Amino acid sequence: MTTDIDPxxxxxxxASLLIERGLVDEGVMNNFIKTYEQSVGxxxxxxxxxxxxxxxxYRERLLADGTGAIAELGFKGPQGEHIxxxxxxxxxxxxxxxxxxxxxxxxxxxxxxxxxxxxxYRSRIVREPRAVLAEFGLELGExxxxxxxxxxxxxxxxxxxxxxxxxxxxxEEDLAALVTRDAMVGVAQVAAP
Amino acid sequence: MSGPGGHADPAYLLxxxxxxxxxxxxxxxxxxxxxxxxxxxxxxxxxEAGLIDWEDFRQALIGEISGWEAAHPSGExxxxxxxxxxxxxxxxxxKGLIGAGAVADKxxxxxxxPAGHDHLDAGHDHPGAGPDHPSAGHDHG
Numbered sequence: 001m002t003t004d005i006d007p008x009x010x011x012x013x014x015a016s017l018l019i020e021r022g023l024v025d026e027g028v029m030n031n032f033i034k035t036y037e038q039s040v041g042x043x044x045x046x047x048x049x050x051x052x053x054x055x056x057x058y059r060e061r062l063l064a065d066g067t068g069a070i071a072e073l074g075f076k077g078p079q080g081e082h083i084x085x086x087x088x089x090x091x092x093x094x095x096x097x098x099x100x101x102x103x104x105x106x107x108x109x110x111x112x113x114x115x116x117x118x119x120x121y122r123s124r125i126v127r128e129p130r131a132v133l134a135e136f137g138l139e140l141g142e143x144x145x146x147x148x149x150x151x152x153x154x155x156x157x158x159x160x161x162x163x164x165x166x167x168x169x170x171x172e173e174d175l176a177a178l179v180t181r182d183a184m185v186g187v188a189q190v191a192a193p
Numbered sequence: 194m195s196g197p198g199g200h201a202d203p204a205y206l207l208x209x210x211x212x213x214x215x216x217x218x219x220x221x222x223x224x225x226x227x228x229x230x231x232x233x234x235x236x237x238x239x240x241e242a243g244l245i246d247w248e249d250f251r252q253a254l255i256g257e258i259s260g261w262e263a264a265h266p267s268g269e270x271x272x273x274x275x276x277x278x279x280x281x282x283x284x285x286x287x288k289g290l291i292g293a294g295a296v297a298d299k300x301x302x303x304x305x306x307p308a309g310h311d312h313l314d315a316g317h318d319h320p321g322a323g324p325d326h327p328s329a330g331h332d333h334g
Binding site: 014018036103117118119 | 223224225226228229230231232233234235237238239240241242244247251254255258259262268271272273274275278279281282285290291295296297299300303304
């Protein structure tokens with residue numbers, strides 16, 4: 001493979017060849033792009049989290065079978081075949097990485113942000129999680145255990161963050177609006193409104 | 194093919210944020226340039242058509258990324274989708290769907306097209322498509 005081709009040119013050449021030969025349908029390709037640019041994203045995961053916070057039975061199902069409970073809300077698809085949900089507690093904080101590439105639970109979080117794919121995050125979060133989380137603005141007490149989960153097998157992880165104090169009366173919809181992507185990867189916590 | 198992920202896409206104009214917003218990354222789009230979205234869409238379309246196996250592609254991507262990291266210990270010049278598109282080319286030619294030198298040949302032909310031809314998306318900064326974004330020889334007029 002020639003190595004000195006500009007990546008944009010390489011992508012364009014590959015696309016042209018595959019489309020010309022009828023191997024890729026341009027409409028199908030564009031639909032995938034549109035779906036992940038516009039429809040599938042962290043708002044899906046936020047709904048899952050809000051449901052788990054308000055419905056103990058659902059929370060139990062979610063922790064026992066992530067993929068199944070997530071599909072109950074209509075979220076499924078590529079990279080969602082085996083989702084495991086990690087529940088944060090006051091004593092244990094989970095954070096997710098894919099050390100080898102970029103595995104990520106697409107149906108609930110959409111495509112990963114750049115920093116998740118960055119060589120620096122992928123190596124450092126394993127070696128020095130507390131320091132990296134602090135760089136994200138998340139200062140955890142020394143008494144909190146940090147567990148780093150590597151998504152590089154077939155399993156895709158999603159974090160169930162702690163429900164913030166003072167949100168007891170909030171309806172599910174308002175709770176979902178508080179939940180961020182970063183909290184579901186584990187580099188942030190959910191802030192009270 | 195001026196459409197896919199192009200600047201006419203209204204998504205980047207939306208000003209909302211938070212989980213209810215379209216899937217953008219705290220102000221940055223999922224794809225930073227149209228060629229990245231194209232490389233992404235190709236891999237999914239080929240997988241859905243059963244022409245490549247996603248796990249083969251993932252393994253190729255892992256190899257490409259670790260190779261890049263070994264050659265660039267400082268991390269400078271990192272492009273995830275560069276690794277992605279190289280892996281995809283490797284898998285597609287490994288399956289015999291295209292010849293080994295086909296992409297290089299096609300790229301050379303595309304590069305030789307006169308400036309102003311609107312096929313290439315190189316140089317476009319997707320989210321920042323404003324009045325002063327680099328137009329890289331484009332001529333949409």
